Amino acid sequence: MGEVILTMKGIDKSFPGVHALDHVDLEVRKGEVHALMGENGAGKSTLMKVLTGIYTKDEGTITYEGKEVEFHNPREAQEAGIVIVHQELNMMNHLTVAQNIFIGREFKKGFLIDDARMNEEAKKLFDQLGININPAEKMGNLTVGKQQMCEIAKAISHEAKVIIFDEPSAALTETEIDELFKIIRDLRAKQLGIVYISHITEECTKDDIINMMVGRVIYETPKTHSMVASDAPVVLKVEHLNAGKMVKDVSFELHKGEILGFSGLMGAGRTETARALFGADPKDSGDVYINGEKVEIHSPKDAVAHGIGYLSEDRKRYGIVVGKNIAENSTLACLKNYVKGIFIDKKKEADITQKYVDRLKTKTPGIDQLVVNLSGGNQQKVVVAKWLVKDCDILIFDEPTRGIDVGAKSEIYHLMNELAAEGKSIIMISSEMPEILRMSDRIIVMCEGRKTAEIDIAEATQEKIMHAATLR
Amino acid sequence: MEKTGKKGNAFTNNPIVRAIGVQRIVVVLAVILLAVFFCLMSPAFRQYSTLVSILDYSYYITFMAIGVTFCLISGGNDLSVGTGMICYALAGGYLVQQLNAPVWVGMIVTILLGLCFGVLNGVMVSIMNLPPFIATLCSMLITRGLGSIITGGLAVSWPSRSSEGGWFRSLFKIIDKGTLIPVGFGIVIIAVIVMTIVLNRTKIGRYIIAIGSNKEAARLSGVNVVKHQMMAYIISGFFAGLAGIAYAATFSSSVAPGTGAGLELDAIGAAIIGGTSMTGGSGSIIGTLLGVFVMSLLKTGLPYIGLQANWQQIITGLVLIAAIYIDVLKNKRAARK
Numbered sequence: 001m002g003e004v005i006l007t008m009k010g011i012d013k014s015f016p017g018v019h020a021l022d023h024v025d026l027e028v029r030k031g032e033v034h035a036l037m038g039e040n041g042a043g044k045s046t047l048m049k050v051l052t053g054i055y056t057k058d059e060g061t062i063t064y065e066g067k068e069v070e071f072h073n074p075r076e077a078q079e080a081g082i083v084i085v086h087q088e089l090n091m092m093n094h095l096t097v098a099q100n101i102f103i104g105r106e107f108k109k110g111f112l113i114d115d116a117r118m119n120e121e122a123k124k125l126f127d128q129l130g131i132n133i134n135p136a137e138k139m140g141n142l143t144v145g146k147q148q149m150c151e152i153a154k155a156i157s158h159e160a161k162v163i164i165f166d167e168p169s170a171a172l173t174e175t176e177i178d179e180l181f182k183i184i185r186d187l188r189a190k191q192l193g194i195v196y197i198s199h200i201t202e203e204c205t206k207d208d209i210i211n212m213m214v215g216r217v218i219y220e221t222p223k224t225h226s227m228v229a230s231d232a233p234v235v236l237k238v239e240h241l242n243a244g245k246m247v248k249d250v251s252f253e254l255h256k257g258e259i260l261g262f263s264g265l266m267g268a269g270r271t272e273t274a275r276a277l278f279g280a281d282p283k284d285s286g287d288v289y290i291n292g293e294k295v296e297i298h299s300p301k302d303a304v305a306h307g308i309g310y311l312s313e314d315r316k317r318y319g320i321v322v323g324k325n326i327a328e329n330s331t332l333a334c335l336k337n338y339v340k341g342i343f344i345d346k347k348k349e350a351d352i353t354q355k356y357v358d359r360l361k362t363k364t365p366g367i368d369q370l371v372v373n374l375s376g377g378n379q380q381k382v383v384v385a386k387w388l389v390k391d392c393d394i395l396i397f398d399e400p401t402r403g404i405d406v407g408a409k410s411e412i413y414h415l416m417n418e419l420a421a422e423g424k425s426i427i428m429i430s431s432e433m434p435e436i437l438r439m440s441d442r443i444i445v446m447c448e449g450r451k452t453a454e455i456d457i458a459e460a461t462q463e464k465i466m467h468a469a470t471l472r
Numbered sequence: 473m474e475k476t477g478k479k480g481n482a483f484t485n486n487p488i489v490r491a492i493g494v495q496r497i498v499v500v501l502a503v504i505l506l507a508v509f510f511c512l513m514s515p516a517f518r519q520y521s522t523l524v525s526i527l528d529y530s531y532y533i534t535f536m537a538i539g540v541t542f543c544l545i546s547g548g549n550d551l552s553v554g555t556g557m558i559c560y561a562l563a564g565g566y567l568v569q570q571l572n573a574p575v576w577v578g579m580i581v582t583i584l585l586g587l588c589f590g591v592l593n594g595v596m597v598s599i600m601n602l603p604p605f606i607a608t609l610c611s612m613l614i615t616r617g618l619g620s621i622i623t624g625g626l627a628v629s630w631p632s633r634s635s636e637g638g639w640f641r642s643l644f645k646i647i648d649k650g651t652l653i654p655v656g657f658g659i660v661i662i663a664v665i666v667m668t669i670v671l672n673r674t675k676i677g678r679y680i681i682a683i684g685s686n687k688e689a690a691r692l693s694g695v696n697v698v699k700h701q702m703m704a705y706i707i708s709g710f711f712a713g714l715a716g717i718a719y720a721a722t723f724s725s726s727v728a729p730g731t732g733a734g735l736e737l738d739a740i741g742a743a744i745i746g747g748t749s750m751t752g753g754s755g756s757i758i759g760t761l762l763g764v765f766v767m768s769l770l771k772t773g774l775p776y777i778g779l780q781a782n783w784q785q786i787i788t789g790l791v792l793i794a795a796i797y798i799d800v801l802k803n804k805r806a807a808r809k
Contacts, residue, residue: 074692075692075694078694090686090688090689090692090693091686091689092681092682092685092686092689092690092753093685093686093753094681094684094685094753094754095678095681095682095685099678103678103679103682103690103693103694103695104693104694104695105694106675106678108675111674112669112673112674113673113674113675113678115673
């Protein structure tokens with residue numbers, strides 16, 4: 001066993017309403033890969049944020065290279081040799097690869113920056129890692145996988161002793177993952193301490209596993225068979241949909257009362273498919289049929305008129321008007337039904353809002369509460385209410401539980417199941433494998449803008465889905 | 473621009489075209505076309521003196537535009553350069569005209585005042601975190617009012633060519649026995665070269681690009697975001713001061729309060745025509761210079777074909793809409809890639 005380089009002991013952290021970390025211990029040794037796994041929201045990222053000083057801990061100690069430390073920001077941690085390779089990449093797309101790697105510590109010749117030398121040094125780093133990237137290329141022109149390699153190179157150039165990978169595989173294809181694992185093995189051989197955060201079990205049995213002691217992982221029971229009758233009518237049919245580079249020849253059918261899961265890696269084109277279907281982005285070609293009739297959808301307005309509601313993955317930007325109250329948000333999509341003369345009929349608006357607050361069990365002191373003050377889960381319910389008020393029969397949930405705490409998650413799942421049982425049809429885009437397997441009746445897998453598989457839930461396994469998601 | 477990607481036609485894939493940048497070639501063509509057009513339409517335009525007056529127009533716009541380019545690249549904007557330039561020139565000129573200060577003192581005060589307002593804008597944007605558009609809109613109002621207050625609402629004349637201290641006009645244009653020599657163009661070229669190096673080869677420029685590209689990433693990489701964002705506005709203030717001197721020296725015999733409003737759009741327009749992105753992260757000083765020529769050709773040329781000031785404003789507005797729309801399309805395409 002390698003020498004212990006980093007110890008976190010009894011780390012405790014609470015946010016208002018959530019006990020995020022309950023006395024968690026973590027020990028990182030030189031020359032070992034430590035997998036940190038658990039459900040989204042289990043506290044993995046929180047723990048790492050406590051380590052690098054983005055959050056302050058409530059209790060506990062961090063010992064690094066024999067000394068107790070407390071970092072105040074990621075920069076301090078980085079200077080000490082602890083570097084995080086983030087899932088969401090922190091890159092400046094307008095600068096070149098080498099300029100990104102050496103930002104903040106440029107080589108200089110007098111007053112001037114020595115770009116030639118930076119390119120050489122970057123090349124050396126890449127050679128050391130055995131990857132082939134042109135250091136003079138603009139960062140924005142690289143694929144996500146290559147950008148991640150650049151982040152790793154950057155971490156190594158900081159003489160990192162501990163490197164934390166935060167769900168690195170989420171956006172990578174199978175070949176890129178292989179390349180990444182090779183690099184990680186090399187780093188291990190160089191006696192670095194490595195923490196690998198993931199929620200894919202398959203990846204994590206590599207060295208040793210740290211169980212998150214959080215104790216608030218919800219128990220997942222995958223569906224074993226489709227809940228939809230085999231003769232359920234087709235409510236939505238999409239044929240040969242093309243839109244830009246992210247949606248290529250996508251066809252599928254959605255049955256009444258069905259939850260159709262869309263799985264795939266980040267950037268597989270799932271959201272783009274939904275947005276093109278919803279009319280939010282222009283489509284190049286393709287036909288859409290609703291209840292057997294061909295419809296023309298050129299804008300979200302058309303889609304809503306045909307009973308399609310879209311719940312965006314980015315609620316704050318696209319889903320709700322945060323500065324308005326629940327009632328105002330609920331009637332937003334069909335305000336014209338709630339006016340009397342030129343004024344809004346406040347009474348009628350209040351009635352319908354209250355009805356859906358009760359039905360969806362939205363936790364709020366009152367319907368005049370500003371949406372910004374609600375939790376993520378309850379905000380999501382307000383968006384659902386908006387589309388139900390509008391009488392939408394087809395609901396597109398894009399990452400329905402992103403940023404929602406674990407308790408509220410199961411409520412959202414419950415709600416979706418209820419809606420499906422009532423005959424609403426649901427398209428659910430999700431990057432979480434357990435969510436896909438638990439909720440879907442049928443699963444469509446996408447990769448690089450194409451539909452690569454359509455799997456009935458009875459035959460679906462994690463391996464099958466991952467394979468289809470990385471098909472080139 | 474350079475980032476046309478791997479797809480494209482034979483023209484955009486040509487290595488020479490890629491090195492120079494498609495947009496810059498288009499702007500150069502636009503400058504040539506405009507010049508040819510005006511020459512064909514108006515015999516009076518085909519004169520050496522017209523070329524000199526186009527250059528005279530270009531100096532102060534160029535200086536303002538260089539400064540604004542830095543603000544735009546940092547992801548911000550500076551609306552105060554137009555009224556600021558007039559305010560600084562009024563203050564400097566007032567010292568010379570009313571208080572009999574030497575011309576060089578007036579010039580230094582003009583630039584120092586520009587730097588002060590640059591610092592003010594920088595503090596508002598980087599420390600107080602005000603939106604750049606609003607912050608510099610406020611300093612636009614302040615400089616406009618301040619200029620009038622300093623001179624008591626009267627116009628100020630910097631020394632004329634023949635009087636004592638008139639030498640400063642020769643910095644931009646030498647009149648030798650009736651022959652006009654536009655030496656100011658040399659100053660402009662030097663400024664463009666120096667600022668191109670500052671933008672591309674020094675830490676200040678590199679960090680300003682980084683901040684405009686992804687501010688949070690720059691911060692996490694240990695870049696002093698506050699300091700370098702402020703630098704963009706200080707550079708802009710300094711160049712607004714230089715523009716004030718150029719304006720007083722070449723463009724107008726006297727500087728009148730309340731005249732600067734709207735001139736900032738010439739500068740911002742020039743930068744955008746030259747390929748600087750409204751959303752930050754990319755842009756070039758040479759592109760800006762080319763954009764300035766488009767703007768000053770329009771300003772000088774349109775009267776020759778009988779279109780007076782009101783029409784100029786309409787056409788300038790339309791050209792700006794086109795330039796900004798091109799920028800929007802470029803960003804959209806980059807996002808879809």
